[in-house]
Amino acid sequence: MPIHNADIAAIFGEVADILEIQNANPFRIRAYRNAARQIQGMGQEIRTYLEKGNDLTRLPGIGKDLAGKINEILETGHCQALDKLRKQSSPGLIDLLHIPGLGPKRVHTLFEELDVHTPEQLLRAARDGRVRELSGFGEKTEQNIIKNIEEHIKHKQRIKIAVAGQYAEPLLDYLGKVKGADEVVIAGSYRRHKETVGDLDILISADDSHEVMEAFADYEEVAEVVSRGNTRSTIRLKNNLQVDLRVVAKKSFGAALHYFTGSKAHNIAIRRRAQERGLKLNEYGVFKGEKQIAGKTEESVFKAVDLPWIAPELRENNGEIEAAEKNQLPELVELADLKGDLHAHTIATDGHHSLREMADAAQEFGLSYLAITEHSKHLKIAHGLDKKQLLKQIEEIDALNEKLDDITLLKGIEVDILEDGQPDLPDEVLQQLDLVIGAVHSQFHLSRKKQTERILRAMDHPCFTLLAHPSGRLLEQRDAYDVDMPRLIHHAKERGCFLELNAQPERLDLLDVYCHMARDEGVLISVNSDAHSVNDFANLKYGIGQARRGWLEKKDILNTHPLNQLRKLLNSARQ
DNA sequence: GCCGTTTTCGGCCCGACTGTTTTCAGTCG
Numbered sequence A: 001m002p003i004h005n006a007d008i009a010a011i012f013g014e015v016a017d018i019l020e021i022q023n024a025n026p027f028r029i030r031a032y033r034n035a036a037r038q039i040q041g042m043g044q045e046i047r048t049y050l051e052k053g054n055d056l057t058r059l060p061g062i063g064k065d066l067a068g069k070i071n072e073i074l075e076t077g078h079c080q081a082l083d084k085l086r087k088q089s090s091p092g093l094i095d096l097l098h099i100p101g102l103g104p105k106r107v108h109t110l111f112e113e114l115d116v117h118t119p120e121q122l123l124r125a126a127r128d129g130r131v132r133e134l135s136g137f138g139e140k141t142e143q144n145i146i147k148n149i150e151e152h153i154k155h156k157q158r159i160k161i162a163v164a165g166q167y168a169e170p171l172l173d174y175l176g177k178v179k180g181a182d183e184v185v186i187a188g189s190y191r192r193h194k195e196t197v198g199d200l201d202i203l204i205s206a207d208d209s210h211e212v213m214e215a216f217a218d219y220e221e222v223a224e225v226v227s228r229g230n231t232r233s234t235i236r237l238k239n240n241l242q243v244d245l246r247v248v249a250k251k252s253f254g255a256a257l258h259y260f261t262g263s264k265a266h267n268i269a270i271r272r273r274a275q276e277r278g279l280k281l282n283e284y285g286v287f288k289g290e291k292q293i294a295g296k297t298e299e300s301v302f303k304a305v306d307l308p309w310i311a312p313e314l315r316e317n318n319g320e321i322e323a324a325e326k327n328q329l330p331e332l333v334e335l336a337d338l339k340g341d342l343h344a345h346t347i348a349t350d351g352h353h354s355l356r357e358m359a360d361a362a363q364e365f366g367l368s369y370l371a372i373t374e375h376s377k378h379l380k381i382a383h384g385l386d387k388k389q390l391l392k393q394i395e396e397i398d399a400l401n402e403k404l405d406d407i408t409l410l411k412g413i414e415v416d417i418l419e420d421g422q423p424d425l426p427d428e429v430l431q432q433l434d435l436v437i438g439a440v441h442s443q444f445h446l447s448r449k450k451q452t453e454r455i456l457r458a459m460d461h462p463c464f465t466l467l468a469h470p471s472g473r474l475l476e477q478r479d480a481y482d483v484d485m486p487r488l489i490h491h492a493k494e495r496g497c498f499l500e501l502n503a504q505p506e507r508l509d510l511l512d513v514y515c516h517m518a519r520d521e522g523v524l525i526s527v528n529s530d531a532h533s534v535n536d537f538a539n540l541k542y543g544i545g546q547a548r549r550g551w552l553e554k555k556d557i558l559n560t561h562p563l564n565q566l567r568k569l570l571n572s573a574r575q
Numbered sequence B: 001g002c003c004g005t006t007t008t009c010g011g012c013c014c015g016a017c018t019g020t021t022t023t024c025a026g027t028c029g
Helices: A005-021 A027-039 A046-052 A064-076 A080-087 A091-097 A104-113 A119-127 A139-153 A161-176 A211-216 A249-259 A263-274 A298-304 A320-325 A355-364 A388-402 A446-461 A485-495 A512-521 A536-549 A564-575
Strands: A184-186 A199-205 A222-228 A232-237 A243-249 A280-282 A285-288 A291-294 A371-376 A408-416 A433-438 A498-502 A523-526
Touching: A005 A027, A005 A064, A005 A080, A005 A091, A005 A104, A027 A064, A091 A104, A091 A119, A104 A119, A119 A139, A161 A184, A161 A199, A161 A211, A161 A536, A199 A249, A211 A222, A211 A232, A211 A243, A211 A564, A243 A249, A249 A263, A249 A280, A249 A285, A249 A291, A249 A298, A263 A280, A263 A320, A285 A298, A291 A298, A355 A371, A355 A388, A371 A388, A371 A433, A371 A536, A388 A408, A433 A446, A446 A485, A485 A498, A485 A512, A498 A512, A498 A536, A512 A523, A512 A536, A523 A536
Parallel strands: A199 A243, A371 A408, A408 A433, A498 A523
Antiparallel strands: A184 A199, A222 A232, A232 A243, A280 A285, A285 A291
């Protein structure tokens, strides 16, 4: 049974959880969490990393001890330290830790004093009024525990960034109109363009916080005011989304924006840097002794710690600080850099609009070319095209291009990759197209080896241009299929083909770490809308957000090239 | 458990809010 990075990260995460309940040294706990994050975000398998002769202790946050444990896990599939910890703990306790309002201290007390092991047991104890008897707990805490467990059981999920935007933008407008509110910004993972957000973090600069806080609590979609202070309040919206609001003075806005944008790991690293320079960084500014020396803008905060401004999408403490130090930060791609879109559907299959309507909408969006890439016949649910139907569409596109002025339609297909790696349509029709997108839409549960070989074989087809949604994941719905992505990326480089970053908010696939890896390998990425309607081009902004998280620059993106250059690139992939 | 231009020990980011307390611990971000 091969061990993947996610397995190692899960083991370290569980070690950290149990240590937390045991009231272990918080820095030891953090070390395990850092290591889990480091390994999870590596992009390449630890096994491969070692096979290349690399030393684990060179990874940040991995020392001699953790390197030993990683080796142990790779060899045996187990971690003795975790097995031992499990014997001292109970699996439900970890669930307790994940309930809001319960941290290690309280879980520890509840376990020791009430013999509570699971959320269900705690709920019973709280309803029986046994929790309020404990020292440090009271009636209010007991009520909160009941409420939070009930919420937890319904399980609050992270929501997709596009959904969060539907709630965030109107709230932003509303707050912007409040008297005294100066700047209003959504910070947090939303600003970092994460695929999903757990809550919204809004920051406002205002000299008087009172009116802003009033207005926030009075917002029409508020279900509950969770906490309320002079500078910070939390509400829960009717859809269950939690929103934190922070109000600061103008002179602190940049420092607060940096603090509130995160990530946590990035903030810790930057604060540590401040400390090394004899400075103190908090959300009010950068201080030398009592004196504020920076913090009005984010730029001033970075400058105070001898760094250029770092784009929010990069702030994961994943190499961005080192890159900034050497002045090697990427010049991240922007939405306006896109010249076209290479993946779209029409009413011929499962789209909602005609060729003409899609062309007009793409042009309206500012694109100068659009590839029409319908599904192929194997995908019956989407009315995939057979050879005859595709030939007919090719004619229609040629005819329509005659009439179009400022946009060109490209002829393509999103062809199913069959289980044996063959395309779902014959070569003689594929050869007539400008591009062929290969996609996996079936047999998601093949073994890693079979799935990888299937896709490698598909890439080797002489007409293959581009791999659609490479991991196959659907956020909150379906996990990625098991595939050796670094190998696919490497093969794409050797084969001279491309990978897609699918911009649909439920896909956002390729993942950021693999975008970064593709960039390092020199494989161009196509940021595509996969539009099924005229409104879907708007999703390209989420794709660009994801590309930026993957450190991609304009030059790393296939469809930032103007049409004539793009055609050359597409032809270069053809064998 | 990690780390080092304070290098093998002694640090490890920093502040707001709540609830239970009469001055602060616990949790969160």
